[in-house]
Amino acid sequence: TDPALLMDCADGVAVLRLNRPQALNAFTAELLATLRETLDRLGAEESVRAVVITGEGRAFCAGQDLSDPHVAPVPGEAPKDIGYLIEHFYAPMARALRACRVPTVCAVNGVAAGAGLSLALGCDLVVASEKASFVLGFNKIGLVPDAGSTWLLPRLVGRARAMELALLGDKLSATDALAWGLINRCVAPDALLEEAKALAVRLAVLPTRALVRTRQLLDEAQTLSFGEALKAEGVAQSELGFAHDYREGVEAFMQKRAPRYTDR
Numbered sequence: 224t225d226p227a228l229l230m231d232c233a234d235g236v237a238v239l240r241l242n243r244p245q246a247l248n249a250f251t252a253e254l255l256a257t258l259r260e261t262l263d264r265l266g267a268e269e270s271v272r273a274v275v276i277t278g279e280g281r282a283f284c285a286g287q288d289l290s291d292p293h294v295a296p297v298p299g300e301a302p303k304d305i306g307y308l309i310e311h312f313y314a315p316m317a318r319a320l321r322a323c324r325v326p327t328v329c330a331v332n333g334v335a336a337g338a339g340l341s342l343a344l345g346c347d348l349v350v351a352s353e354k355a356s357f358v359l360g361f362n363k364i365g366l367v368p369d370a371g372s373t374w375l376l377p378r379l380v381g382r383a384r385a386m387e388l389a390l391l392g393d394k395l396s397a398t399d400a401l402a403w404g405l406i407n408r409c410v411a412p413d414a415l416l417e418e419a420k421a422l423a424v425r426l427a428v429l430p431t432r433a434l435v436r437t438r439q440l441l442d443e444a445q446t447l448s449f450g451e452a453l454k455a456e457g458v459a460q461s462e463l464g465f466a467h468d469y470r471e472g473v474e475a476f477m478q479k480r481a482p483r484y485t486d487r
């Protein structure tokens with residue numbers, strides 16, 4: 224059988240494809256572990272400077288595979304501890320994504336449901352096909368949103384819209400998702416991968432370390448006061464000020480040439 228996660232690399236961009244199309248790319252524990260390990264590994268590979276995540280087939284990802292008897296309830300059997308799955312598979316994947324040492328772009332090719340939506344929103348930039356849609360759906364199976372979506376959603380769209388998505392669980396079209404500020408771009412299905420790759424290539428030639436530090440600062444500032452955020456910016460700026468890429472960036476600007484960034 225095909226591996227559940229496919230990868231190819233070109234121009235400093237690694238493209239990851241969730242590859243369980245027959246199951247709408249639903250997550251298994253194995254797929255979650257592979258995704259986490261892959262994100263960690265790619266972040267440490269010098270030749271990789273950005274990651275694109277997309278799905279094979281008509282869906283992006285339907286969230287947890289509810290037909291997996293190891294996880295989902297089976298009639299007549301005792302309930303399983305799904306907290307274990309969250310702690311050891313979903314949370315580590317979400318953390319690896321948010322801590323990835325290179326920028327991430329999601330190319331949402333079809334429906335993103337449950338933790339599939341969390342995966343998409345956890346990326347730095349999100350491009351969706353006009354055919355894509357977003358649905359939390361946890362409300363319909365008696366669970367709470369997970370894999371980071373309780374944190375991400377209200378920050379992206381505000382509490383009112385986050386509550387609507389979480390409590391009603393309606394499917395949001397890609398055009399509405401764009402209008403709501405949930406995603407960055409909505410493009411024709413045929414243009415999706417090229418658009419996502421083009422954004423990733425742009426990110427790949429920028430100073431990786433500064434980009435990743437920027438993500439970290441924006442995330443951390445959510446719980447800081449204005450004064451604390453100013454301090455955190457100062458710490459990061461001082462660190463980057465000693466690094467190669469700052470010197471290279473200014474030098475290239477003054478010499479009117481393209482910079483060559485290398486810091487990680």
Ligand code: T3D
Nearest residue numbers: 247249285286287288289290294305334336337338339360
């Ligand atoms: O243990 C835990 O659950 C904890 C972990 C939590 C993390 C989570 O992500 S929980 C949330 C799990 N996901 C969902 O609840 C979403 C369920 N799926 C849907 O709501 C819909 O299928 C979609 C909105 C994703 C797509 O709708 P649509 O109309 O395009 O397709 P469909 O007809 O509903 O589905 C097509 C097939 O895929 C269908 O099977 P069939 O009838 O062709 O044999 C459907 O059962 C199957 N499928 C869809 N989602 C899943 C799935 N099979 C297993 N797991 C799924 N998540």
